Amino acid sequence: MARKFFVGGNWKCNGTTEEVKKIVTTLNQAEVPSHDVVEVVVSPPFVFLTLVKSLLRSDFHVAAQNCWVRKGGAFTGEVSAEMLVNLGVPWVIIGHSERRALLNESNEFVGDKVAYALSQGLKVIACVGETLEQRESGSTMSVVAAQTKAIAEKITNWDNVVLAYEPVWAIGTGKVATPAQAQEVHCELRKWLSENVGADIAASTRIIYGGSVNGANCRELAGQPDVDGFLVGGASLKPEFVDIIKSATVKKN
Numbered sequence: 492m493a494r495k496f497f498v499g500g501n502w503k504c505n506g507t508t509e510e511v512k513k514i515v516t517t518l519n520q521a522e523v524p525s526h527d528v529v530e531v532v533v534s535p536p537f538v539f540l541t542l543v544k545s546l547l548r549s550d551f552h553v554a555a556q557n558c559w560v561r562k563g564g565a566f567t568g569e570v571s572a573e574m575l576v577n578l579g580v581p582w583v584i585i586g587h588s589e590r591r592a593l594l595n596e597s598n599e600f601v602g603d604k605v606a607y608a609l610s611q612g613l614k615v616i617a618c619v620g621e622t623l624e625q626r627e628s629g630s631t632m633s634v635v636a637a638q639t640k641a642i643a644e645k646i647t648n649w650d651n652v653v654l655a656y657e658p659v660w661a662i663g664t665g666k667v668a669t670p671a672q673a674q675e676v677h678c679e680l681r682k683w684l685s686e687n688v689g690a691d692i693a694a695s696t697r698i699i700y701g702g703s704v705n706g707a708n709c710r711e712l713a714g715q716p717d718v719d720g721f722l723v724g725g726a727s728l729k730p731e732f733v734d735i736i737k738s739a740t741v742k743k744n
């Protein structure tokens with residue numbers, strides 16, 4: 492099954508109303524490949540979700556950067572999956588390494604979150620990735636497999652899941668994984684899915700790369716057979732995000 496190229500922009504904890512409007516204007520004016528070729532999702536902080544959704548072109552969609560693990564209630568400061576559905580937010584990013592590291596989100600907690608968000612009808616960008624120390628000790632694959640397993644154990648339907656491989660050492664560092672490094676892990680992850688979840692799911696699930704992707708390095712990464720798109724941080728706040736979206740055309744050549 493063909494995997495449609497996917498480009499996500501994770502704005503993280505950035506932006507003012509004016510800056511957000513400016514980014515949306517740039518995106519709205521951009522000429523990009525059609526929705527048949529590339530799926531584009533931008534993820535502003537919670538407080539700007541409705542604004543961005545109301546202004547953004549209709550062929551692009553929005554994602555939240557997190558949601559609560561279960562039904563809402565007495566959980567001060569949290570935002571529930573039901574609320575996102577109520578606002579018409581179709582996507583949510585779950586398990587970003589910044590939350591895993593800074594907020595102590597465990598593999599199991601991330602798996603529970605993915606399952607709950609899917610059960611409420613959200614589509615999920617689920618993030619996995621190893622630290623530099625883990626890569627240097629040769630445990631990259633066992634780390635990302637354990638993170639993926641904790642999700643796989645909690646869900647049966649992968650139709651609404653995009654898996655984002657984001658090596659922690661490449662996030663916000665300017666140290667992008669080489670195309671070969673990204674391809675190696677994506678290929679291994681697909682193999683893991685094939686052996687542990689199912690061949691069809693492995694063939695149809697998009698595995699996107701994140702970590703210092705920019706307008707200059709995106710095309711070579713996009714050329715790798717198992718790289719199905721990107722999750723972009725810093726560069727998604729800049730006009731070069733449009734060039735990253737356009738790298739989807741590499742797949743057609």
Ligand SMILES: O=C(CO)COP(=O)(O)O
Binds near residue numbers: 587661663703722724
């Ligand atoms: O964490 C990321 C996307 O979720 C990647 O961030 P950078 O593109 O800024 O490295």
